[in-house]
Amino acid sequence: MTESRSDALRPREIAVPVPDRFDAQLWFIGRIHTPWKSRGECPRRGDADNGPECRIEVFHPWAAGLAGIAKHQRVQILYWMHQARRDVMMQNPNYGDVATGTFALRSPVRPNPVASSIVRLLAVDGPILTVRGLDCLDGTPLVDIKAEFGATP
């Protein structure tokens, strides 16, 4: 892999020393299959109307939790941006004159690299969802699937 592009600090970017202990743990409950094999290929933002179809594979024993998902046209996906560094608090994605705080961005570079996307749900086949609207790397670990905001009380 030659992914140094996003790993080296750019001008005006600031990294901080991070705590030596974590506070909580996640399971990867599945894997996301997309057409994009490197970060450079990924679109800047998913397109739930015109983007390519992607597959979300939910692992055993979690797939039991998919019951009833098919009635939703759109769902929220949380996933783990596993290739991003976690200590950069000021970012300069466009090599501009000023950097922006990480929390004012949606960049993969953040302390807890949990991404959130709303996708269109096209099909459910056992533990496999077919969706449109993702923008992440092929092989991205899945963290959660939720009914869309406002879809259920």
Add this chain to the structure above:
Amino acid sequence: MTESRSDALRPREIAVPVPDRFDAQLWFIGRIHTPWKSRGECPRRGDADNGPECRIEVFHPWAAGLAGIAKHQRVQILYWMHQARRDVMMQNPNYGDVATGTFALRSPVRPNPVASSIVRLLAVDGPILTVRGLDCLDGTPLVDIKAEFGATP
């Protein structure tokens, strides 16, 4: 605390055996202050227009990442629903005739209890955000703050 209400399985609910190893780790980057001291008091859904003002405290060294946040009227908050069990894949929140899969719900009960809310940003004072639209317990751990969907490219 007498919080057994949400911990015992209800009729038709199903729990699964969980993996004995986790896959990723999180830092709690701050703490959320709300008026609600028990799960029973929490509103079912946050109200970004008429809900009470809540405070989000971002810890050192992460607060540096708030630069530029004030220009956003709404932000997305990820937080950790630390009191929920993680092994229930079919849920019956209303004690109905059928249970629903966890991923077709937004319940706190899920394998990775990361909640997501869109809130209105009212004020930024150093490491403290004042927001409207949360529905979580006082003391809830903060996982992430992001510019709202669509707010920035």
